[in-house]
Amino acid sequence: MDFRIARRAGAWIFMSILVVTQLYPLVWLLLYSFKTSSEIVSGQFFALPKRFMWENYVDAFTSGNYLKYIGNSIWVTGITLVLTLVLSGMVSYAITRFKWRYGNIVMLVFLVGIMIPIQSTLLPLMVIFKNMSILNTHAAIIIPYVAFSIPLAVFILSGFLRGIPHEIEESAMIDGASIYRIFFSIVLPITVPPIMTVTILTFISIWNEYIIAATFLSADSLKTLPFGVNSFVGQYTANYGSIGAYLVLGALPVITFYFILSDKITKGMVAGAVKG
Amino acid sequence: MAPSVWEGKLVNGVLKVGKWTLAVFVLPCLLFYLAFVFAPIMVSVYYSLVEWAGMGDQVFVGLNNYKVLFTQDPIFWPSVLRTLYISLASLLQVPIAIVVAILVSRYVRRPNFLISSYFLPVILSVVVIGQLWKSIYNPASLGGMLNQMLIKFGLESWTKTWLGDTDWAIFALCFVIFWQYIGYHVLIQFTGVQNISSDIYEAASIDGAEGFKADRYITLPLLSPVIKISVVLAAIGSLKAFDLIVVMTGGGPANTTEVISTHMYYMTFNSFKYGYGSAISTFLVAFCLVMTVLLNLAFKRAEEAAS
Structure with missing residues (x-):
């Protein structure tokens, strides 16, 4: 019985590590897009932004x-x-x-x-x-x-x-x-x-x-x-926050689309792979 | 539509139609496709026999471009090997995806969230992914996450400019390909596992086959058609790596991330060696067709060996 629990725990740890690897870079990008350049280079890669820099988005959006x-x-x-x-x-x-x-x-x-x-x-x-x-x-x-x-x-x-x-x-x-x-x-x-x-x-x-x-x-x-x-x-090579914001904006349409239609999309992609 | 055009008759479930009707249905698509997929390839074969910089005369040089390519180009053969290497490295995704798919379907009651999170990077543009990972690989002083992490964990000696390091750049790239596509393979394998009827497992458990034993003798054999799909996708993934390499490293540093298609692209559009670039491009088409044939042969062999 104990062996089974260990196996189950192992399986969950493995699957969770993969979730973190897949999602963390995207979460990191989201945080990055709200930070000031000095926060970004400070090395606090996990920290939340001190203040959400919506300016980055305004910057990306307008320019x-x-x-x-x-x-x-x-x-x-x-x-x-x-x-x-x-x-x-x-x-x-x-x-x-x-x-x-x-x-x-x-x-x-x-x-x-x-x-x-x-x-x-x-x-x-x-x-x-x-x-x-x-x-x-x-x-x-x-x-x-x-x-x-x-x-x-x-x-x-x-x-x-x-x-x-x-x-x-x-x-x-x-x-x-x-x-x-x-x-x-x-x-x-x-x-x-x-x-x-x-x-x-x-x-x-x-x-x-x-x-x-x-x-x-x-x-x-x-x-x-x-x-x-x-x-x-x-x-805008040195303006890290704005670059991050622009990348988020770039990913936004397709991610929105995915949230609305995720079932259809995954089914379509599998069907396409199976036939292609 | 004028009635005279319609001479349709249904014979044994197939429609007999007049010439014009057939032409209306077939020709637009066929001609369009031939004009913009096949004709360019032919034109490219012709260009590969000339020397041309886009302007001025095209000088016919016979097979000289190929001779230079095969015998004197220091970038070419390494780029061919690297293309194969990326294919092989991508194949590693398949066994991992199988394990994950089996674990998810065994231990997770509501798998949608997990599968969707694995899958999310697949639908993102190569530009977003390439630029995101470029930022991750940046030196710590420029905000690079990976190096900042290593410093935090006291592994400062491991930090490097990942994409600027001739030994590491290709691994860094392969990891990104891995990251982007692993979710696709997990999804495909997971769908495959879900399609295996639970009756088979019940029958097997009566015979004492459970857990890993069931995986070995039931899941894997029944998954084999789906595994084949993943293998094909992963193998052709090395060609998709083209855009990613253009966005992330441009073939550098010192050409250590150059693949066949990037070499072709830079020779053509940066060095304006149109004839030479076309020779590489012709090689690339032949390479893809040969790879496809070889893959199919390998699968046939494997199927024969299995039966």
Whole structure:
């Protein structure tokens, strides 16, 4: 019996250590963001701030274009999501439900894309976008975001569409519905669970994306949140409290989102991993 | 839509549609994808055969870029090894995640809080994580938590500028990757453990298999498909490390944290060696495809050996 208690205690200690390792850096950042620079360098890493320095947040907020970056991120992520879902939804439907010769080959072409690292297309895309003169516009980042979100989306959506019973389409056809009506008003509405999964996976990766934005954009008014956060940190190197505040602000939207939808997000991320 | 377009028929549960309908459904996505994923890769292969600084003429040099890359570049091979090293180090997450998942599902009645706290770093941007850990690794006099902690515990001799130390920077980076993704693996394994029916454990306990014995003979074998997922994710994690390295160390100090993709990035966008950068980029694509094939082969072997 004693052995069991010891084992249980051991298990709890182990799990708690992991919780502390995972959460403490974030808590530390929160405290850090409310301290003065002299408190931060004083070595009292565990202490609460003597006075909560909301000034750090005011500083970050006013000099950091925060709302502009958030707006850009919402816009870019939103467009990417809509385009990814419509494009890959249609092609997945064609791959799984239409009778045509090249369905499997097309599927394979999309699957190879899952393995291709996005970094390896940076230079050619830059040259292409320069020729299209869309470098330093949001189109230059939305295009690669959509292109690289498509493979996983096609994979997840076609996995689901393959399994829906064909009676659904049959009865719609007897009623004389066109294929477009069948797709948009009958098939899409029942495809909600995999669409959720794709939305969550795409949202997390596009909302957080940094390198493409940093390579293809330079105007401050176009930057997305991660790029904006990095630029802010680069500019205010010695103002520790404000940097901390800006990092907290940078993490805030996605953490809020996670608190509201944590169940859906964890489920979506597992589904995405299982299928990807 | 005009009725003439719609020539749909349902045969054995598959729709027979006209050419135009098919084109409307397939071409937008396929062409977009080919134009912005495949074509760039092809263009990149072509660039790898020229010498070009972005402006002026492209001089065709054949395979010379590759020759220089494979035989004269002092950064290249170490960066390949480091990429593999980060992959292997990331694999260590999997056994830890399995143990945690088993413990959580055995001892915790309301596991949501634990699992969510483990998972939280996964959804944060690499920029936030990179900058946060840069602050943690800072020297104590600049507010670095890790060094301040060591001083507090009387281990002053252990303090260092973690990201500026040629021996330690790569470990410091690997730890951050570990920290960010361990929660993902715990979540995946935990879901796997939850999906194992409790009937099996009950049946096993009648046969005297409980605790660690049950884990060894029931949980692990039944988890193997889920373990495979974690292994694949961890192995490709070394590529995701790219942004983190750009944010945290930029490949330094003295190129000791350089991986294939950072080397490609800096050669292309900092040194403007477009042709040379494209050769590295082509190598990277080939490297990823070969890694994927090898991983799949390894899994096939393992499955055959198990059956």
